[in-house]
Amino acid sequence: MHDVSSHVGHHAPPQGFFRKYVFSLDHKVIGKQYYGLGLLAVLIGMVLSWLMRIHLIAPNATIPGLKWLSSTGAPGGVMTPEYYLQLMTMHGTLMVFFVLTTVPLAGFGNYFLPIQIGAEDMAFPRFNMMSFWATFVGFCVLIAAFFVGDGPPLSGWTAYAPLSVLAGAGPGQAMGQTLWAVSIAIFCIGQLLGSLNFITTTLDLRTKGMMLMRMPLSTWAWFITSCIGLLAFAVLLPACILLILDRVAGTSFFVPSHLVISDQVISNHSGGSPLLWQHLFWFFGHPEVYIAILPAIGIVSHILINSYRRPLLSHRVVIYSMIAIGFLSYMVWGHHMFVSGMSPYSAVVFSFPTLAITIPATLITLIWIGSLYGAKLEVTSASLFALGFVSMFVTGGLSGFFLAQPSIDVYLHGTYFVVGHFHMVMGVAAIFGMFAGTYFWAPKMFGRMMSETLGKVHFWCTFVGAYCIFMPFHYLGLAGNVRRYSAFVDDYLQPLLPAHKFITFAALFTGAAQLIFLYNLVRSRFAGPPADENPWHGTSLEWATSSPPPWDNFGGRAPVVYHDPYQYGIEASSGDYVMQNSPEQIQTVREDKSLL
Amino acid sequence: MAKFVAVTLIAIAIGSAIPILLHIWMPPADISTHGHLIDAQMADTMVEAGICFIAAQLILAVFIWLAASRPSGYKIRNFPGGSFVLVLAAFFLVGTEVLALGFFGTKAWANIYFTPPSADSLPVQVQAGQFAFYFRYPGPDGKFGPIHPEMINEANQNLFGIDVDHDQDAKDDIVTAEMGVPANKEVHLLMHSKDVGHSFYVRELRIQQDFVPGLDLSLHFTATKTGRYEIVCTQLCGLGHYNMKAYLNVMSPTDYDSWIKQQAALQ
Amino acid sequence: MATTIDAPPSIKNPASGTRRVQHIGPETPSTGIWIGLAAITMTFAAFTSAMVVRNGSAPDWRHFSFPPILYLNTVVLIASSLTLRMGQSRYLRLVSGIADSVSVVRALYGTLALGCLFVVGQYAAWLQLRWEGIYLATNPSSSFFYLFTALHASHVIGGLLGLIYVTSKLHRGILYKSTLDAASRYWHFMGVLWLYVLGLLWFRI
Secondary structure, rough: OOEEEHOOOOOOOOOHHHHHHOOOOOHHHHHHHHHHHHHHHHHHHHHHHHHHHHHHHHHOOOOEEEEEHOOOOOOHOOOHHHHHHHHHHHHHHHHHHHHOOHHHHHHHHHHHHHOOOOOOOOOHHHHHHHHHHHHHHHHHHHHHHHHHOOOOOOOOOOOOOOOOOOOHOOOOOOHHHHHHHHHHHHHHHHHHHHHHHHHHHHHOOOOOOHHEEEEEEEHHHHHHHHHHHHHHHHHHHHHHHHHHHHHHHHOOOOOOOOOEEOOOOOOOOOOOOOOHHHHHHHHHHHHHHHHHHHHHHHHHHHHHHHHHHOOOOHHHHHHHHHHHHHHHHHHHHHOOOOOOOOOOOHHHHHHHHHHHOOOHHHHHHHHOOOOOHOOOOOOOOHHHHHHHHHHHHHHHHHHHHOOHHHHHHHHHHOEEHHHHHHHHHHHHHHHHHHHHHHHHHHHHHOEEOOOOHHHHHHHHHHHHHHHHHHHHHHHHEEEHOOOOOOOOOOOOHHHEEEHHHHHHHHHHHHHHHHHHHHHHHHHHHOOOOEEEOOOOOOOOOOOOOOOOOOOOOOOOOOOOOOOOOOOOEEOOOOOEOOOOOOOOOOOOOOOOOOOO | OHHHHHHHHHHHHHHHHHHHHHOOHHHHHHHOOOOHHHHHHHHHHHHHHHHHHHHHHHHHHHHHHHHHHOOEEEOOOOOOOOOHHHHHHHHHHHHHHHHHHHHHHHHHHHHHHHOOOOOOOEEEEEHHHHOEEEEEEOOOOOOOOOOOHHEEEOOOEEEEEEEEOOHHHHOOOEEEEEEEEEOOOOEEEEEOOOOOOEEEEEEEOOEEEOOOOOEEEEEEEEEOOOEEEEEEEOOOOOOOHHHHHEEEEEEEEEHHHHHHHHHHHHO | OOOOOOOOOOOOOOOOOOOOOOOOOOHHHHHHHHHHHHHHHHHHHHHHHHHHHHHOOOOOOOOOOOOOOOHHHHHHHHHHHHHHHHHHHHHHHHHOOOHHHHHHHHHHHHHHHHHHHHHHHHHHHHHHHHHOOOOOOOHHHHHHHHHHHHHHHHHHHHHHHHHHHHHHHHHHHOOOHHHHHHHHHHHHEEEEEEEEHHHHHHHHO
């Protein structure tokens, strides 16, 4: 391994406001920019979810302010059915792309991956900057959909064809849908550049002594996720290109012949296949959800170990399981299409790897819980959210167990059971990973401690609130409550309305509780008590530099790594842990040489 | 604080299990011949998932309770067997469980989808379009007239675009807004979409199948109990998706015969 | 009288008249390009499967023969890979101090010229098709023809920009070997990719 210090000279310390804070090449600034973008997106997405939930229990209610957002979508402040679907589409798109793919991976990963491997910056700082600005432009194009013509598209974040191709199929399906497709295409490019950076950096820029197996689990998670993302987004981009061509260039990739809308035969499209869109989309879409959860798995593992004050029972098993999840994620996309009209034999073929993914996921969970046996537990906001993640991940994962079986999916497909499942794993568990990461790493990023009291209040409100919101979704699904309905008018849905009321109030309460987090974040950023280098007594390299780190991460001296990443629970000069870059010889906790 | 977390986890686990155990929100009673296999699969999965759920939350709670109140000078201990035991548990216990469910579930699935409809099943065509389902019966000749999309006209109620003047087979076709079927007779449902993607879902029948524009898909089922059931659309199809539904009337054979004659007279 | 045997020219002792280049730098471009090529491969794989599915989903595929200029363009692109290969070996000799950077520059300019000729030739193919009345939306077969050739050509243009960057670095005497390797690998891949696309179009279109 050649001395990485000769790779210095990517860029000199930045001068000037724009170079330092706006068009920065520094991965730390870029990470914070991604985080800020994700924060903005999640706030918008959350408000959209409130609007949706309010409409569901009171379809004719006048919502103050809504008519200013869209006078056609909400005349007099009363949301129309189409506007509900439009808000729902934007909610899903913002949350999946601009929150879940952005914050845990591009946000925290950009900031901490180079530091955790002892590098000065990412391998390609200019590509890194470009990837953020591409993502930002994609975000702006998406938000623009709110303000054009008929408004945003209403085809859901999944944009099934032909609904997403035919402009006459609904309000928002003209300019709004095109902007959506362009936005996502730009987002893909940002993600591809980001993945390129993460993978190259991890392979090439590790400091002396940082063998692959000595990388912290969060770094492994970012690395594996980037590998998945590289291939997944490379398929979404073609899908979006084909969609855009169908919409504007008169091609017929996805639209068959003889369709009739409003008594008019659609004559400028023929022969296309709507299932082609579904295959392309879900070939991306399934790995995408693992892109959303794996970084959180890595971050939560990293934090739990620190709170347990002992390494996990096996570092390698977690790594191999994450790799297995990544690999299997490419084989299961058809489980979104069990009742889609594809061959029922394919359904059986897809269900087995889907069920098999349970094994590595269970293994990781068993390791988390098993490592807690006989360990200590430092209770902090970060560790509370990390433990909450474990609980949510179990719940969400188990509901997936039902959906993985085609015979059960016949009943549960398209119901609130599915919505409950993915909100549990993505909308709660992954978000908990982000919260845990924020509480854990804010002292390092901002040099100031966040308030632990406010953090704990935030945890309680969110943990209980999230279960109150999303657990009932599963019961509604069992009763056959169909999803993506803007109102519940069917006979059999009427007895379910009280449950929906409960959910809406829980959602509004939990949403309001997020203000505690925001206040905590902003206030501590400016007025929190100063943080020292290693407030959590951590072992990995991010704790071996100042809070916040200098522009080149380690003050010009690349660290040398002597130990595995999680040497906790030992007797050493600094306490019950030894840092990775400490030359101190200690009786180590099972330096990982064997398979397990 | 950790003890509160532990107690909350246990409360959540038990609280979540209560509606399931009390059958508060459950699938409606099954009225099909194949549904019992699905229900059995669902019940098995619920038991297994339920046990795993409660066990995991409980064990997590207990470990949290114990771990947070260690005396000073406490030495870390390992889970007995270490990770090796857990790897074995994951592969063999979980692996067997999922394989078994997958295997048995395939039989339930095969029962619906791998078997062709019987020769004497009743063919009914259903067309999904923004935002309604319409049904067509072939009439005494047993044949459906061809569909001419350019003739579809909601205003003069030519919903399927059939040409009664020129197509012989279309003359006796019966188009209805509600679906009627006789009980205990296999129905062969021929599905196509007029415009975008839709889906056909009847909870009580335990069937669900998407309509894919450009594809002619089909399902077959046998309803066993008379009654009036809702057919709802479960594939996002536009602004009227929430309102897109029809009624399925399962009738006794004699009632069905008189119903179909009535409908024929209304054409 | 003492005899001295001159050591052969080397980086520390270059032959007179040659200009050295600083060639040791980070290996990251070399690693990075492999990853980029993986993504590009996946993209073309996705379009290929889209084409296969679309072909099978309806009986409306109409075959047509593509303009023969494509064969000429193929030769041009292969030739550009050969000139680039020459440039790469000349660079190694430059690094050892036994060649002049001018020779490398010439090989790079040759590659650039042939690359531009390829892109122009592809555009000529499009014009030829349009003259025959075959446009993007005429038929699924033509849609995929334009799509694949446009996609490949846009990546070739990206490769040209990369080669221009490499040439400018060489002029300034700071071209790292890994940068040249990365750009070259990308360019050769464009050739391989074109052969794949050509084969695909020949069999399917």
